[in-house]
């Protein structure tokens with residue numbers, strides 16, 4: 001092999017090595033923030049699954065950025081639940097006795113989505129208030145469960161929706177309780 005092509009091979013080998021080393025280190029950093037958040041929640045794997053719905057989560061490099069992303073995911077999830085409740089209200093097969101509870105829970109999910117979104121905006125400058133807003137979102141979910149109990153209506157899909165949003169309260173709490 002003559003000298004110029006050997007030089008080329010050497011530099012190619014080095015670039016390749018650099019790429020490998022770089023991607024290995026960023027892969028390590030990649031999952032780090034998700035891991036950091038989820039390890040303090042009770043259910044690690046469902047926390048990871050919840051955060052992985054947004055491809056930005058794995059790439060987050062700071063606790064703040066994963067926090068904002070997590071709270072945005074939570075807001076979207078609460079909004080999705082509100083839409084789900086809306087569909088139940090529209091559904092002609094839904095029991096009429098469920099409707100008043102569904103209506104009030106729809107408002108609860110709406111408020112919860114708003115609180116999560118507000119928390120995501122506050123996180124970078126006021127984590128304490130963001131944490132308070134996550135608790136307000138939690139209160140909305142409890143209010144929904146309570147209205148079901150008070151009206152003596154058992155609505156299993158609504159209970160399930162509440163628990164799905166509650167999973168995001170746990171994550172939201174984990175990302176807002178360091179200040």
Ligand SMILES: *[C@@H]1O[C@H](CO)[C@@H](O)[C@H](O)[C@H]1NC(C)=O
Pocket residue numbers: 046049050076077080081164165167168
């Ligand atoms: C909301 O989040 C829960 C918990 O991560 C998940 O099981 C559910 O599929 C999500 N719902 C939507 C509509 O994204």
